[in-house]
Amino acid sequence: MLNCGDEIAQLNGWDYKNDPDRVEDSRNLHRSKFNWENAKQRTRKGTLQNALWQGMEELRKMRADECFSPDAWVTTWDSHNPGVLALVRKRGEETLVGLFNFTEYPAGASLDALGGKYTTADGKTVWLADVELQPYQALLVKRHKMVLRTPRYLPREGKMPGVFF
Numbered sequence: 599m600l601n602c603g604d605e606i607a608q609l610n611g612w613d614y615k616n617d618p619d620r621v622e623d624s625r626n627l628h629r630s631k632f633n634w635e636n637a638k639q640r641t642r643k644g645t646l647q648n649a650l651w652q653g654m655e656e657l658r659k660m661r662a663d664e665c666f667s668p669d670a671w672v673t674t675w676d677s678h679n680p681g682v683l684a685l686v687r688k689r690g691e692e693t694l695v696g697l698f699n700f701t702e703y704p705a706g707a708s709l710d711a712l713g714g715k716y717t718t719a720d721g722k723t724v725w726l727a728d729v730e731l732q733p734y735q736a737l738l739v740k741r742h743k744m745v746l747r748t749p750r751y752l753p754r755e756g757k758m759p760g761v762f763f
Contacts, residue, residue, distance in 0.1 A: 601628040605654045606636045607648045656719075665694035678693070678705040682731060684709055693741040699731035706730050716741045 600692035602608075611630020614620040639647035660666070665687040681701035687694040695716060699705045709712040709726035718725045724739045731737060 603628075603630065603632055605638055605650055606633065607650050608633050608636060610649075660719075660738075663692075663694065663740075664689045665692050675709055675712070677709060679705050679707050681705050682707045686712070695726065695739050695741075697729060697731060697735075697737045697739075699733060699735045702733045704730060704732055714741050 608630065610627045612627065613630065614623075614626035620626040628759065634649055639645040639658075640651035642648055648749075664670070667689050670687050671690040672685070672687050675686050675695075676696065677684040681699060681703075682705050683700065685696040685698075685700040687696075693712070693716075695709065695712065697707055697709075699707075707726075707729045709729070712726050714726075715728060718724060718737070719738055724737070726739070729737070
């Protein structure tokens with residue numbers, strides 16, 4: 599869940615504690631007055647606000663993936679590490695896996711039951727049977743449907759199989 603201001607690294611606003619109309623609802627901690635000066639920093643390369651803004655753009659692009667469809671199957675998965683959250687989203691033949699290391703240490707995860715070759719957005723191959731995550735790292739990988747090609751040569755009954763491509 600995102601709150602207004604998260605996209606520009608807006609800090610929590612404790613001033614709600616001084617407002618009798620807002621003090622009873624702790625959600626107001628995340629509903630501070632929008633910081634327009636920080637918002638201007640989102641276009642300046644090298645700023646935290648710019649890094650977050652660009653990251654949000656990547657999330658917006660990702661949401662177009664069919665695995666984020668409202669009818670996608672979604673579940674958590676045992677990563678065999680209490681510090682690593684594993685989420686799986688599946689729709690049709692497409693599977694998206696998110697691994698999130700919530701510790702300050704490198705952490706391993708093993709999702710061997712999911713098997714197969716997965717790829718990151720930049721095309722790197724990841725095998726989920728043995729994954730190493732850096733401190734606080736989030737890793738998203740996807741497995742695409744298998745495409746089986748018809749062999750060029752179909753052997754006749756009783757003959758040795760030919761070469762398949």
